[in-house]
Amino acid sequence: MSIFGVASTALADAQVERGRYLVEVIGACGNCHTPMGPEGPDTSRHLAGGMVIDMDVFRAVPANITPDPETGIGAWSDVEIARAIREGVRPDGSLIGPPMPYPLYHGIADDDLMAIVAYLRTVPPVVNETEPSVYNIPLPPAWTDPIASVPAPDPSDQVAYGAYLAGPVGHCVECHTPMGEHGHPDFEHRLGAGGFEFPGPWGVSVAANITPTGLGDWSDAEIARAIREGVSRDDRPLMPPMAFAYYKGISEPDMAAIIAYLRSLPPME
Ligand code: HEC
Ligand code: HEC
Incomplete structure (x- = not known):
């Protein structure tokens, strides 16, 4: 039993570490979700959203994706967070708009998706209410049918x-x-x-x-x-x-x- 406990803790650590790499390095979620200060990303509002992305077709405001239960995603279940990232739909059924990169995120493999969710649960919660995005282009009713499973790619290819x-x-x-x-x-x-x-x-x-x-x-x-x-x-x-x-x-x-x-x-x- 104790050996099992140690093994599963190590597994959980590896999952959070993989999630950290995906979110903070290659995925660069903070490039949109962390507001910019004068000296670069504002670390006191890490992943707390609110930076306005203003273009002709939309005025998008990346959301607070820290675990704050009121203004972030802390009250969402793992599956709800996973669906928001991979399918672009919130727990209330509303669609999450661009430039959140859905056509690509539909292809995130199951293990990586759950690693991202596990890591997001570990970042410090930040209270930050973000304003709603405005889209001047028609958004479809849904980005995709529900995605049951995406296999991991083969690293040897x-x-x-x-x-x-x-x-x-x-x-x-x-x-x-x-x-x-x-x-x-x-x-x-x-x-x-x-x-x-x-x-x-x-x-x-x-x-x-x-x-x-x-x-x-x-x-x-x-x-x-x-x-x-x-x-x-x-x-x-x-x-x-x-x-x-x-x-x-x-x-x-x-x-x-x-x-x-x-x-x-x-x-x-
Ligand atoms: C948020 C938008 C954005 C993302 C994401 C992005 N890039 Fe870029 N990239 C740019 C822009 C804009 C430039 C040009 C910057 C300039 O010319 O000053 C650029 C420049 C480059 C260059 C230099 C090319 C040259 O001719 O100087 C390379 C190589 C490159 N990107 C590869 C990548 C790779 C690989 C990734 C993913 C790991 C990536 N980019 C992700 C916006 C992006
Ligand atoms: C190119 C910019 C961009 C990148 C990169 C990006 N996002 Fe987003 N994200 C957005 C925008 C904009 C919204 C809000 C869209 C709206 O208001 O409908 C959003 C919304 C979300 C939401 C919904 C939250 C809510 O409360 O509605 C989640 C969850 C999310 N992003 C997670 C992530 C994760 C995890 C990553 C990295 C793997 C990521 N995002 C990368 C722009 C981005």
């Missing part, structure tokens, strides 16, 4: 695993693909082509072409440096909202898989 990291988990292709209908990117025709403009305090940054048309001449080390350190090939510092502050923790095997995937993309002008 490097390109497929990289596609999982750059897609469902890391949503790299969300920013690096131009927008189609419903305020979501056009993955079918323009995957990785870049060109989407992000106005902000930094001026206007333009998402780069990350297909071989854009990165074909780059070495692996140059691509890794751009992602982890935010420095382009010509030593130019890259601008937000690319989530360098989070990506610096991407592990070696995961970085290798992401690069293998980027190199496998169909070239796009």
Whole structure:
């Protein structure tokens, strides 16, 4: 019995640690869900929402996803939180809008989804009531049918695993693909082509072409440096909202898989 107790504690720790990596590193949830202060992400409001994302098609306000029961998601069950992340629906049945990256999050594997939920339960609760988002585009009645199960990708298939990291988990292709209908990117025709403009305090940054048309001449080390350190090939510092502050923790095997995937993309002008 005691051996079982030790083993299950270790398992629970491993699950929370995996969730931390998914939320704080590769998933960069805080890039939207943590408000920005003058010095970067406001750590006193970590994951507490409230930063306004103002575009023509919407004025979206990422929610408080800390465990505060009143203003966050502390009163939701594990399954309710999981459905919110993967299916884009709240416990009351209302739809969660863009730019929360649903078309990608539908593909988060079951184990990773539950790891994300387990980790979110451990972050400090922050009281922060966020204002509602406003959408000037029609939202569909639902993003998807209920998703029963998504199997974990096979880490030994490097390109497929990289596609999982750059897609469902890391949503790299969300920013690096131009927008189609419903305020979501056009993955079918323009995957990785870049060109989407992000106005902000930094001026206007333009998402780069990350297909071989854009990165074909780059070495692996140059691509890794751009992602982890935010420095382009010509030593130019890259601008937000690319989530360098989070990506610096991407592990070696995961970085290798992401690069293998980027190199496998169909070239796009
Ligand atoms: C590109 C920005 C963006 C990213 C990245 C993002 N979110 Fe969101 N998220 C949003 C926005 C915007 C909303 C609110 C949409 C609305 O008001 O309908 C939201 C809503 C939510 C909600 C619903 C909460 C509520 O009270 O309604 C949950 C849960 C959530 N996000 C979890 C996550 C997790 C976990 C991650 C990382 C794996 C993540 N989000 C990454 C933008 C983002
Ligand atoms: C929130 C939006 C966003 C996300 C998410 C994002 N990027 Fe970017 N990325 C950008 C923007 C914008 C630029 C251009 C910045 C500039 O030119 O100053 C960029 C630049 C880059 C560059 C440098 C290209 C060059 O020509 O200098 C690479 C490589 C890159 N991103 C890869 C990735 C990968 C891989 C991921 C996922 C792990 C990712 N990006 C996630 C917005 C994003």
